[in-house]
Amino acid sequence: MSEIFFNESVILLDLEGTLKEDVLTTMARNLVDRNLVKESFIQAVIEREGEFPTGLPTAGVSVAIPHTDVEHVNKKTISIGVLKQAVDFGVMGDDSETTPVKLVFMLAMDEAHSQLSLLQTLMQIFQNEDTLKYLISERDKTKIKCLLEEKLDFIALKGDE
Amino acid sequence: MEKKQVLVACGAGIATSTVVNGAIEEMVKDNNLKVDLVQIKIAEIGGYVDTADLLVTTAMTKKDYPFPVINAQSFLTGIGTENTKQQILEELKK
Numbered sequence: 001m002s003e004i005f006f007n008e009s010v011i012l013l014d015l016e017g018t019l020k021e022d023v024l025t026t027m028a029r030n031l032v033d034r035n036l037v038k039e040s041f042i043q044a045v046i047e048r049e050g051e052f053p054t055g056l057p058t059a060g061v062s063v064a065i066p067h068t069d070v071e072h073v074n075k076k077t078i079s080i081g082v083l084k085q086a087v088d089f090g091v092m093g094d095d096s097e098t099t100p101v102k103l104v105f106m107l108a109m110d111e112a113h114s115q116l117s118l119l120q121t122l123m124q125i126f127q128n129e130d131t132l133k134y135l136i137s138e139r140d141k142t143k144i145k146c147l148l149e150e151k152l153d154f155i156a157l158k159g160d161e
Numbered sequence: 162m163e164k165k166q167v168l169v170a171c172g173a174g175i176a177t178s179t180v181v182n183g184a185i186e187e188m189v190k191d192n193n194l195k196v197d198l199v200q201i202k203i204a205e206i207g208g209y210v211d212t213a214d215l216l217v218t219t220a221m222t223k224k225d226y227p228f229p230v231i232n233a234q235s236f237l238t239g240i241g242t243e244n245t246k247q248q249i250l251e252e253l254k255k
Contacts, residue, residue, distance in 0.1 A: 052172025052203070052220045058238050067176050092177070093221045093234045109175045116183045123180055127239035 004118070005036055006149070008141040010079040020089050020101070021046055024066055027081045027106045037108050041072035045106070053090025055099040059129035061136055062099040064089040065122075067107035076115075078122075079106040080144065082136055102136050121152050165214040165253055166197045169233075170222075174202035177219040181233045185217065188246055194253050215252045 012030060017023040028042040048068040055064045086100035105122065109115060125131050131151065138144050169185060171178035182200045189196045199209065203220045206213075216222070216230045219237065231248050235241040 048172055054172075054177075056234070056238050058240075065176060067173055069173055070175060092237070093219050093232050095221050107176055111175075115176075116179050119176060119180045120183060123237050123239070126237065 005075050005077040006145070008145055009034060010036070010077055011141045011144055012079070012081045013139065013141065014084045015081045015104075016084050017087055020049060020064070020087050023081060023083060023087055023104060024049060024106075027066075027079050027104060031077065031079055031106070031108060036073070036075045036077045038072050038074060041068065041108065044068040044072045049089070053092055053095070055089030055091050055101050056126060057091065057099045058126045058132065061103055061129075061132040062086070062089070062101045063103045063105060063126055063132070064101045065105045065107055067109060070110050073108045073110045075108075076110040077108045078148075079108070080104070080135070080148070081106065103132060118152060125151055164195045164197055166199060166209070166212050167253070168206060168209055168213045168216045168218075169198060169200045170203045170206060170216060170218040170220060172203055172220045174200060174205070177233075177237055181217055181219060181236050184233075184236045184242075184246075185249065188249065189253075192250065192253075196253060215249070217249060 015023055015026060024046050025042060028045050031037040032039055045066050045068045049066045054066050055062060081104035083102050086102045088098040089101045091097040091099050169178045169182045178200050182198060185198060203222060213228050215228055216226060217233045219233050229252055233245060235245040
C-alpha cells in the first residue's frame with residue numbers, strides 16, 4: 001500500500017465560498033497544483049458531490065467528505081478545508097436535506113476497498129465534538145497537522161516534502 | 162441458515178462503503194453469522210438484483226429493489242449506530 005500524502009500544504013484555512021462548488025473547486029485545484037490528483041479530479045469530485053452528497057451532520061460541526069473515483073488520483077491524500085463561513089452541502093443519503101458544513105475532508109483515494117482503519121479513525125474524529133471544535137478554531141496549520149497525524153495514527157503517513 | 166448476500170454500497174465504492182463494510186464484518190463475526198459481503202458502487206447494484214438479500218448503503222437510492230434497503234449513515238456519524246445494527250441483524254437472521 002502506498003503512503004498517504006499529508007502535510008500543511010493540503011490544509012486550507014479560512015476558505016471562502018458561497019456554494020459548495022466554490023469550496024470543492026478551490027480544494028481540488030490545490031491538489032491538482034501539487035500534482036496529487038489529475039485535472040479531471042476537479043470536475044469529477046463536483047459531479048460526484050452533486051449525485052451522492054457527502055455532508056454529515058455531526059456533534060456540533062457539520063463535515064463533508066467529498067471524494068471520487070480512483071482513476072482521477074495520482075497519490076492518495078486527505079485534504080482539509082476549514083471554511084470561514086459555513087456552506088450548505090447535501091446530507092449523505094438524503095436528497096432533500098442540506099447541512100451547514102464548516103469542515104471539509106477531501107479524500108483522494110487511489111485504491112478501491114482499502115484504507116479501512118484510516119477511514120474508521122476519520123469517522124471517530126467526526127464523532128468527537130472537541131476535536132472538531134479544535135479543528136475549526138486552530139489557526140496554526142502545523143498544529144492541525146500534528147493533531148491529525150496523531151489521531152489518525154498513520155504509520156505510513158509521511159509528507160514527502 | 163442459507164448464506165445471505167449483503168451489498169454494501171456508496172457513491173464511489175471506496176470510502177464510506179469501506180467503513181460500513183468493516184462495521185458489518187465485525188457484526189457478522191460477533192454473531193457467528195455466515196454472510197457474503199459485497200462492496201460496490203451504488204451504480205453497480207443492477208448486477209446483483211437477482212442474488213442479493215439486503216442492501217446497506219450510505220448513498221440514497223430511489224429505485225425499488227426486491228430486497229430490503231438499510232441506510233447506514235449512522236456508522237459514519239455515530240448517531241443511532243445500535244439501531245442500525247439491530248435492523249441489519251434482524252434481516253440477516255431472517
